[in-house]
Amino acid sequence: MAEKLQAPRGTFDVLPDNAALRTQLIDQIAGPLFAQAGYGRIDTPIFEDTALFARGVGESTDIVSKEMYTFTDQGDRSQTLRPEGTAPVCRAYVEHGMHKLPQPVKLWYEGPFFRQEAPQAGRYRQFFQIGAEALGSDDPALDAESIVLAARLLDGAGVTGARLRIGSLGSGPERAAYSAALKTYLRAHESELSHDVAARIDLNPLRAFDAKHEGTQAVMANAPRLLESISAEDREHFDEVLALLDAANVEYEVDTTLVRGLDYYTRTLFEFTSDKLGAQSGVGGGGRYDGLVEMLGGPATPGIGWAAGIERILAAAEAEAPQAQHPAAYIALDEGADRAAAFALLLKLREVHGLAAQIELAGRSMKGQLKAASRVGAKSLVIFGGGRGQYDAAVKNLTTGEQIELDGLTAGDYYDRIAERVLAGIKV
RNA sequence: GUGGGCGUAGCUCAGCAGGUAGAGCUCCGCGUUGUGGUCGCGGCGGUCGCCGGUUCGAAUCCGGUCGCUCACCCCA
Structure with a gap:
């Protein structure tokens, strides 16, 4: 394996x-x-x-x-x-x-x-x-x-x-003198110290103060103090x-x-x-x-x-994680929707209108797309229709549930009209 | 390096007097043949860390091994 x-x-x-x-x-x-x-x-x-x-x-x-x-x-x-x-x-x-x-x-x-x-x-x-x-x-x-x-x-x-x-x-010299004094003191109590501490008396005697070992702590309780010298x-x-x-x-x-x-x-x-x-x-x-x-x-x-x-x-x-940014719009695709048009809208919303926008990327059912949009906290949903004659696209306010349908996909200002609705939360 | 605890689905865990695996959460779908957050139903998902042993049979017992974790040491 x-x-x-x-x-x-x-x-x-x-x-x-x-x-x-x-x-x-x-x-x-x-x-x-x-x-x-x-x-x-x-x-x-x-x-x-x-x-x-x-x-x-x-x-x-x-x-x-x-x-x-x-x-x-x-x-x-x-x-x-x-x-x-x-x-x-x-x-x-x-x-x-x-x-x-x-x-x-x-x-x-x-x-x-x-x-x-x-x-x-x-x-x-x-x-x-x-x-x-x-x-x-x-x-x-x-x-x-x-x-x-x-x-x-x-x-x-x-x-x-x-x-x-x-x-x-x-x-300076006070510190050196103290170090020597501490070494002498530690050597006098060497048998009571932990192995590690005893082994580094010469290398770094000061660290004996930091030991959790009981015997060492007892010895250090009476050791000379650097701060006093x-x-x-x-x-x-x-x-x-x-x-x-x-x-x-x-x-x-x-x-x-x-x-x-x-x-x-x-x-x-x-x-x-x-x-x-x-x-x-x-x-x-x-x-x-x-x-x-x-x-x-x-x-x-x-x-x-x-x-x-x-x-x-x-x-x-124990701080709380800051909340992720909620997208202003989530673009959902009905079966048979014009995917290129939806993608173009996505980029337009982001790049021209400066909005955080996401698009369906996992092939979910319409119900699943609605759930996904809610879950990421999207404010608006844009649904691209499937060309079955109902509408080209719809903009839905996910907070109020209001929905407006917009036709005229081929018109030059179509995306802007959608963006307007998204920005305004439907009403214009 | 030494000692304790633990290793079962993506996550949190149950199952362990041995009879070939479950729950909750998550995810996806359906309930409304075009519309959400609740609810109901269903589905995806596991060589039960790995190797070996005992046994007719092991996630469950034994041995080993690896990994994770806590502690010593030390430090952020």
């Missing part, structure tokens, strides 16, 4: 109802929000040099170490399907010399991303994200503006009850971000244990969660990445950004 073909594991088809929901989110909600805040849209390639992610995202991250879709192209170059959006945007910023533009440069994007993980609720191998990046300033107001945008997007999308957790990772300058920056969020009426919880799985984050870090999503509770998140652009070969450039999962936003929002 031929094997059944289906969408690859962890991927999905977006069918029309769902597509309408997505289009609405991106075009009606996100687009205007970003435009208002001075963010310009950017689209980067779906795949990039593997080195971009290896360097930018970090070798120690799960994303780079085991989740990338990497392939070798015909030129023997290692390419990778993008697993996240920040590194590519920074690459584009450098490549196009955007540091010469007025700073900060604000960019947003939307599209598919790829990570080879075991799929589960809210986690896919191809998933879609909306993201925003602002480069070239470390003003805390930029952090606040970015976070407010994310919050407003979730609001606009109908996500209720989302929690915003926020923290600061600090920077950041520099005075970073603390001041963080406090100002919080003050601005207060001013914006954005609710948040300061979380001293907040960590994220990408290496490039510094200072401000945040995450939106919803309890409507199962184990994958994160709707979106982001933070500051003041060293990333330089790491990618550009000038020292601070930056902040976030990304939110479109599937997760929609799952948390």
